[in-house]
Amino acid sequence: MKPGQGSSSKKLLDFLNTKPPPNYVAGLGRGATGFTTRSDIGPARLPAVLDRPIGDNQKFDDFVGNDAGLLASAEYDVEDNEADAVYEAFPRKERNEASLIQEIEKHRVSNPTITEQSATSKRKLLEVTPEEWDNLPEASDHSMFRNKKNKKNKYESFVPVPDTLGESEAGEGARSRPWTRRARRSTGRRRMEMITSHPDIADNKKLSRLFHSVTNSNPKEPRGWISAARVEVAAGRLAEAQKLIKRGIEECPNSEDLWLEAVGLSPPGEAKSVIARGVKLNPYSVKLWMEAARLEHDIVDKGRVLRKGLERIPGSIRLWKAVVDLSDKEDAVLLLHRAVECCPLHVELWIALAGLETYENAKKILNMAREKLPKEPVIWISAAKLEESNGNDSMVGKVIEKGIRSLRREGVEIDREFWMKEAEAAERTNSVVTCQAIVHNVIGIGVEEEDRKRTWVADAEECEKRGSIETARVIYAHAISVFLTKKSVWLKAAQLEKCHGTRESLDALLRKAVTYMPKVEVFWLMGAKEKWLAGDVPAVRSILQEAFAAIPNSEEILLAAFKVEFESHERERARALLAKVRVREGTERVWMKSAIVERELGNTTEERRLLDEGVKRFPSFFKLWLMLGQLEERLGHLKQAKKTYETGLKHCTKSVPLWLSLASLEEKTDDVSKVRAVLTMARMKNPRNPQLWLAAIRVESRNGNKKEADKLMAKALQECPTSGILLATEIEMVPQPQRKLRCFDALKNCEKDPYVNAAAAKLYVHHGKVEKARGCFDKAVELAPDNGDIWALFYEFEIQHGNEQTQKDVVKRCVASEPKYGEMWQPIAKAVENSHQKTESILKKVMVSIGKGKRIN
Structure with missing residues (x-):
């Protein structure tokens, strides 16, 4: 045995002795199938249960059916459970067939065949008269579909397209076949939403045929008849x-729009x-009764028609309002009494009736209205206005306060925004006391x-x-009463009085x-200035004296007093005031x-002395250096x-002013x-400064x-x-043909720059567009009201293009x-003269x- 073979053989023998996994069949992966022998199932002896006869009353087992007797002793183990789960998960034929049938039915519903779509229309062909057959239009030329180049589109299908495409196609004469087919197939609301009065309709005849098809396929749709008629009117075929329209009325006699x-x-x-x-x-159409009244030329006849309409529709607010508007005061009162009986839940009728009655009767009417409509705040506001109009100003606030309490008891939420709008509405009807009462009662809700301060100032x-x-x-008055020592609130209120009030109120x-x-x-200074503008110099002096007593060391007040004396040509008094301040170590x-x-x-020596002393005391205050240099220039000491600059x-x-003065x-x-x-050098010390670039x-x-x-x-x-000042200068530097483009670019980049708008105004003047030029100038002075050059x-x-009134207006605005x-x-x-x-x-x-005597353009 070679080295290493012993261990591998041992592993193989161990594998052969192991228990096979569940459901394992040897060779199954290579195509082999398992088989069972007698030794696997034991001796051929039937279970004892088969010795018993099977009776009719034997129970049917839900799990194994009629084989329950045979397998009653069998054990349902994990392998059986796994097999059942696999079986249930596998798609069955019945399931597939049911799902397929359901999908087919759904597809047929959403995509009906042409036969199904036209079934209704075909049945209606039986009702077509010979005259209607004769009036059918000639068939359109479809030869384009017989062209060989278009054969590939023979079976082309069409999908719904947006309505906007339909509208554009209608404007082009309905030349698109897909949209025409869609229009003929579609029914209902979408088919009517077309622009039938477009001025550029190329082929009214084709559009007329289209709507003829629409009305034939759905004659009970009023919009189809109206659209078809309007197409004929646009084509000049009024008859x-x-x-x-006559046929449409026969088909839709209850359509208000058709009538x-x-x-x-x-x-x-x-x-x-x-x-x-x-x-x-x-008889119950308010629109038709109103139209019938409109067609009458005599007021009496109009009223008669409207009254007939009210006999049929007594609950129509529109008819009641129309008939009241046509009546004199006495008849209007009678009509409104009847109106509130018929329409007791419409508050505007109650308010209108109260407005026509006497003070005592109006109070009774509003009380009745409050009983009918306990949750309606407008009734209380009207009651407050009633008291104010009769001189009972002291009752106005009480009515509003009581109304808010009553509404809260009724569960009504007090909507602050609604009540504030009602306050503004009361002001527009000159009910100022009511406006004030509303604001005081709801401003803090x-x-x-x-x-509070931020919200109230924003509201104002x-x-x-x-x-x-x-x-x-x-x-503002309410905010001031709460924030007595908040300077910002007082200033806002003062600004309001300055712009919209009187000198007395300010x-x-x-x-x-x-x-x-x-x-x-x-x-103090604002008060003194207003007196100065009014020309009351003694009052100005009096205010400044009081101010100086309240703030003894205020340099601002002393300078204001100096200005009064200086502008009043009281130079010696002005000099004395300034000397007094200088003794107190005044500022630059x-x-x-x-x-x-x-x-x-004209005291050059004293002027030089003060400036020399000033630059020593305040060397970083450039205006003193500038004035000293200008003094030397005036005297010719260049x-x-x-050296001074x-x-x-x-x-x-x-x-920058010092650099520019030195360069000059x-x-x-x-x-x-x-x-x-x-x-x-100036640009190096002051980078990105447009004035220095412009000077160069x-x-x-x-x-x-x-x-x-x-x-x-x-x-x-x-x-x-x-x-903006550089862009405006560039516009004037480029050749005339390029100025328009440069001006457009400048406005695009600096729309809110006064210099650019002024340059645009000049260009408009050159091209004769006076109104546009005026608009640009107006915008420029709004953007920079303190720029005198603009x-x-x-x-x-x-002066060149306006009139006396426009010239006075510019002067007035400039002075302000x-x-x-x-x-x-x-x-x-600043020149001395x-x-x-x-x-x-x-x-x-x-x-x-x-x-320089030249015209702008």
């Missing part, structure tokens, strides 16, 4: 349309007779304590947007605000304003001015290279270097792609906006400077 269509197609003299027949056949703002000013005012609110919060400067703004006063007075830039590297000074010396160097571009343009200007613009837009452009546009910024606006507004000029005067000067 044929009238015939179709209304018949009235529309009837000649004027026959319309009344048609609607009379319709009403006779449909369902609002968490920590959310939404009311203001909808024009419900009184409702917003009441909400003054009263601000007086109340400073009573509760005397240390808040803004309320005090030194700046002090220098402005001296500049206006070298000193340059350069020194200022050492302390204020990020100040260098340009005055005709040294472009130095200007470029200054602006390059304009320098090149002024010196005739268009290519260099274009290059700089390309670089600028790479660094500042959303800069207001000047807008005003120039109205008080613009302070703009490349042209600031130098003109214009220091006390009004906004309107500055606007006109800037317009002249920008336009």
Whole structure:
């Protein structure tokens, strides 16, 4: 024996001695079958049970049937259970046949044969008269299906398609065979949903045939007749349309829509007779009675028709409202009394009746309505309005409060949103006291304590947007009563009064605000400004004196007092106030304003002294350096001015105005290279700044270097792609044919930029589109109301293309906006000769400077 064979032989012998697994048959995998011998089953002796005779009353076993006697002693083991499970899981022939039959039946129901579909229509062919046979249209040309190229589609099947495809096919003359077949096969609602009055129908005749098929296959469907008639009307065949509607009425005499269509197609003299027949056949149709009343020209006849309708349909609210509208007050009262008897659950009838009755009767009617409709809040609101209209303002709040309690007892949930809308509705009917009562009683319902201020302010703002000013005012008043020391609520209320109230109402609110919060400067200043705008200088001084007494060390109040004196040409008093503040170590703004006063007075020496002292005290405040440099320029000391700007830039590297002033000074010396160097350094210190890029571009343009200007613009837009002022300048730089496209791209990227909208307005003016230009200008000033340059452009546009009213409107809006910024606006507004000029005067000067006598276009 070779090495290793002993162990393998031993393993084989062990395997042969092991017990085979259950149901194992040797050789079964190779095709062998098992067999049984006598030695397997034992001696050939029948069980003793077979010696007993089988009687008729022997029980049938549910498991083994009649063989129960033979196998009664057999044991049902695990192998039997496994075999039964396999058998049950195996698909049986009966199961397959039943499932197959069920699937076939389902398929036949959902896919009926052509014979089954047309069975009903075939039976109806027996009713076709010889005249109808003669009127059948000629068969269409189907030669295309005989073409050899189309033979492969001979047995093509068609599936349902969307209705939208059907509509488009109808518009193209129904040239599509699949849709036509589908339309002929389909029945019911889908077949009627087509656009039959499309103006581009190419073949009305084919569409007429289609609807002829529709009405024949389903004559009891009113929409089919209406659609077919409208196709004929669109084709100009009115007589044929009238015939179709007449046949439709015969088939569907109870269709309101068919009768209304018949009235529309009837000649004027026959319309009344048609609607009379319709009403006779449909006496309970509100639509037909309303149409019958409409056809009458005399009010008395209209009322008579409506009353006849009410005899048939006494519960129709629509008929009651129509007949009441036609009646005078006395008859309307009588009719409404009858209406509430017939329709006691319709609150609008009760409210209308109460509105026509006297005060005492109206109260009784509303009480009756409340008994009939105890859960209806509108009744209580109407009762409150009734009290207010009769001068009983003290009762209004009590009625609303009582109504809310009563509704809650009835299990009605008080819907805060509904009641707030009713408050706005009351305001629209001038029931202001009712509006106030509703708000006070429901404003806090369902609002968490920590959310009250935010929610109430949001409610007031939404009311203001909808024009419900009184409702917003009441909400703010309630919020103020709860949050007496919340500055934000007071400011919101003051803004509302400023925009929609009177000077008196605003003054009263601000007086109340400073009573509760005397240390808040803004309320004093707002009150002083309103008095200033009203031209009441003594009142302004009085308010500021009170404010200074309440807040002794307030620089804001002192500066406001200085402005009053300065604008009133009381320069010495203004100087004294500023000196007083400077002694108290005032801020940089005090030194700046002090220098402005001296500049206006022409005291150059004092102006220089204040500025020199100011830059030492506040070296990081760029405006003082700027003013000092401008002083040197005015005096012709250009070298000193340059030194001042350069020194200022050492302390204020990020100040763009200082860089621009230095560049402008260098340009005055005709040294472009130095200007470029200054602006390059400025851009390095202030990256992504559109103003510095724009200055560099304009320098090149002024010196005739268009290519260099274009290059700089390309670089600028790479660094500042959303800069509106750069995009607007680029639109003006490109050739005229390209401007429209550039403007479109700019609007797409910066739709809400004022400069881009102003550039678009200019382009619209050039193309003669005045209204679009006005819209762009209007949007631009809304986006930047403080930019005086855009207001000047807008005003120039109205001078050229508007009228006196539009020009006044622009001026009025500009004055209200008080613009302070703009490349042209600031130098003109801050010039010494214009220091006390009004906004309107500055606007006109800037317009002249920008336009230079040229038209925008």
